[in-house]
Amino acid sequence: MTSASRDARTDWESRIGRHTDVRTYRPPALEAPAGLEATPGRGQVTLTWDPVDGAVGYLVQRADAPDGAYRPVEVGEPLVRAVPHPPFTDTTVVPGRPVWYRVSAVGAVDDHEQPACSPVPATPAADGAARCMVAVDAAAALGPVHRPWRPMIGSEHLSQLGYGAGPGGRHIGDEFAEALRMAHEDLGVRAARAHAILHDELGVYREVDGQPVHDFSGIDQIYDQLLEIGLRPIVEIGFMPRDLARDPSKTVFEYDAIISPPRDWERWESLVADLTAHLVDRYGLEEVRTWGFEVWNEANLEVFWAGTPEEYLRLYDVTARAVKGVDAQLPVGGPASAAAGWLDLFLEHASSTGSPVDFLSTHTYGNAPLDLRALAARHGFPGLPLWWTEWGAHASHFNGAHDSVWSAAYLVRGMVSAMGRLDALAYWTVSDHFEELGRAPSLLHGGFGLLSVGNLRKPRWWGLWMLEQLKEERVAADVTGDGAGDMVDAIASRSPDGSVTVVVWNGTADVTKSIGEPLLDRQVELTVTGIPTGRYELRHRRLDERHSNLNGAWAAVSQGRDWPDDEDEWAELRRSDRLQDLEPPATVEAGDDPITMTFEMPMPAVSLIELRPIA
Template identity: 50%
Template sequence: MTALPRQGVREDWERRSGRRSQASEVGVALAAPTGPRPSTDLRAPTDLRAEDGRGQVSLRWQPVPGAMGYLVERAELGGGSFSTVDHGGRDVLAFPAPHYADTTGEPGRRYCYRVTAIADLEHDPGPRSSAVEGGPLLEGDATVTLRVQTDAETKPLRRVWHMIGSERLSQLADPVVLGGRRVAGEFAESLGIARDQLGADRVRAHAIFHDDLGVYRESNGRPHYDFSRVDGLYDQALAIGLRPVVELSFMARDLAAQPDRTVFTYGAIISPPRDWDRWGELCARLAAHLVERYGLDEVATWGFEVWNEPNLEVFWTGTQAEYFRLYDTAALAIKAVDERLLVGGPSTAAAGWIGAFCDHVLDEQVPLDFVSTHTYGNAPLNVREALRVRELDDVAVWWTEWGVTPTHFFDVTDGAFGAPFVLHGMKHAQDGADALAYWVISDHFEELGRAPRLLHGGFGLLTIGNLRKPRFWALALAEQLDDRLCEVELGGDGAGTLVDAWASRAVDGQVDVLAWNGTFDQSKAASDPLLQRHLAVAVSGLDAAAYDVTVARVDTRHSSIAANWDAEKAWPDDQEWAALRAADHLDIEDLGAATPTDGCIDVDLQLPMPGVVRIRLQPR
């Protein structure tokens, strides 16, 4: 089947992308459970309280054991019906932590709030908490205090962003020129930037079995394998310094039961195999070839992920039961090559099927090294809880796709809104995930068509031309933190919900304080003056005689390529490219020297929403 033209692909995507795959085949019962099931009956959240602030309400409650997340419900004060607060993320509404800043209400109005816990997304929520009253204010102090104790270390920083998402790696050999830029070379450069400036060490990409790589074909009924093009791509990725996460997708045409069912402009086949044994053999042959070429010690660090978002009709024409068979066949085939090879799934959209998948692998005693799933427009849910209640504590949690929106060509991705968003997400993932892969590194991305202009709402952290977007700078600032985090204490209007922070101290005494102000409410993506905060920072435990103080900023006016380019224009000319490259830097202000008083330095500044600041104290 010839791939659809771009507009046809977009229409097809929009028609099918929200549809869930069938839970089970008609007339085919899933195997009866062989072991105990964890209860999905969660208790109601307790101690819910609402803290009214300027432009927002901060809600806090006690965590519920076994909860993957929480739904916040709101009603008009005086008898209105409750509905789930929708922050416009276009994916999962549940929030992972027992605290949330609601900025979707009308300032000056009063509301009732209640909260319920969820065990997973396939079961009804648990009982609701008692309701409390709250409402966003039209005015107020709007000060957030941030106290940093540099002589009190906490848990080490976990750099969960070191796995990065990427368009299919065949772009490393793509001859297309776009916006005057050669895709192949610039795409390779973007991966190198991720490695050098974000610390990325793994890359996850689609379509290693797609026919453009010629991995599998049949002749006279016999299978033939050719991994030479895969070798070329993986050689390049490894030379850049990135280990592949091998996503076993999509289906090779000669192996597909429904070769005419496709997605994306490049016609990725989304069908189950017509021969399950040959599917297993393909997975085994690939794994064995990679071990032979790169060595077991190397490939054992990679990970083999089975398929992509099988719970969406747009990516999988089969049922849940057929996906489980796809996973089982692949996992057993890969482990037959060597037990040290890592395998995981279900690689679902919106944290779907997690409970059912974990129950399946326990019932069937199928290998599982990591659970993988995706979400957008929200902080990642606490999937670790679903594993804990099933005693799967040794299984890793990999979010192999995560981002500010699941929507292609959506302008929220180009502006500053995403900068605090990614930091909120990375902090939420510290205890609940082993990887949180931002999707994707580059706007060289062809799923629904190539970029029509420089700023087009692309998924990438980097534009065409590898200009850095605010989301990139936020992750770069996180990467510059030392592993040794210092104790931080936040107080005031929106502390820990709207405004959050990390701080670190290096061996040479350098102190970095990274603070951000952001809502998940995408109706406020451009900014909201009511959500601007005065940040009063006090850094204690300092032992040098004096420090040089600098402040790096990422917001709508600083470190934002969107502030330097008209989004309605198509592509820059040579002079405009030169100007954009000159503007492609992190905005840093030198505040001069400061002398500690009793080991403490105070810094006061305004923190817009959306906004990120990094205060650096460097011993003189």
């Protein structure tokens, strides 16, 4: 680790937890959820309850006695303990120890004062058979498959496209471009959202003899290449150019991104307006109308904004006015907040001032995104597009959970949870070519990327790739049994040619189980009905500790080394870089009886099961 990396990491860790709390808005009173049930199973308790109108999520609390001290079940970030909907499987329990649960609805991420329902008891089991049944009815259509990962993916700053040699002796620019291309071609992603488009590295703004000089040639090179790949930019407007910063000493990351407000608001507005007009001139108005202009990044964290909340709102107003001054149909939004913060503050401000908002954006890690539809509606923005422009398994850098199979099951669970209730869920990030707190020290180092340095597919890539294999139309998949509906769940789909694709997973949001937990392993019985009579090829591919797992492939090669020694070792890793069959493909007959298969499903694991008609 370089001294610059060490300094950046120390600074980050000292400030990342400092949220700027602003509570000027109190959410409306919500009813306590009715119908709470706690069903114990082996190593877990699964909770269900009736949804509450106006809720964005639900705070699940647990105690060791009915009148004990109730505390939130620890999932997700400390400030985002609420879950978006039932059911919820609690795997943080101790088998054999009785517990009591209560649940309250929340109207905002920090709304912990709503009434809770009456507590219910449960005692998780320490042993016994644990089975789940997945019943797919391919004749029961539910509508098109929603794919919230397609609108955008997170990316390290795009100036990396011009970089040379980097970690492991790999060429950063070439591999970074290829990673973005893979996301577009293999995952269906349409746009990339990245930091630092106004960083001084690109020479966008300087002052000569006291006068502003704008130069967008560096941005042109980046966006030209991105569009050639097939991706559009989500233009995150930040950080602050040095010559325009009120306090250029306020920075974040190893590359010294300046987090200060502008010292001259008119010059900031002129910069944004000129950049927007330049993009329209270069790429065409109809093209740029399909992009998005997001104002700053996580200003509710001290580490990303050296101004006040009021100054951020001013920044938003000035920036939005500059963008809309070029064309009223260019989409602009925010607040791009951490941990779903400042959303009421932001929309209350926009509602009272008339400042334009075309999408609401925020971030979270470690939990499925909250359901923000009711929050937007109560401020007068029903149907406002909801963009989660950062989402991931864990918020910390260099954390082994990022490389684990657990994070793949987490990703699948969260993406399916998000279907139909938000517009974009951008996984953070596409590649381990990433330098916020220093570059990759080894091949598997707990990096945020779906792809490693060298563009080897990490488990999370395979989780998202399996979801992308779903067919056009979603069909019914009823899951019952021990931990069903949250920990163990499934999504099924069909295509007009009669093919059926099912993704089944066993996973929990409980990061303490990221290396697995035998008590949570399950046997799964899958049945498929509602398909035309005939012969089908049945293929079952699997991601788990022993299948399709880069960790195991690298362990077999590395002998404790940080990087492959030569191209032969890279080639060996690429040969195993595929989604492996759990068992050989087979031919099955569909008739009066359902197609049935039984298999073991460790926790964590994800299965892709495909039925293709044989002509």
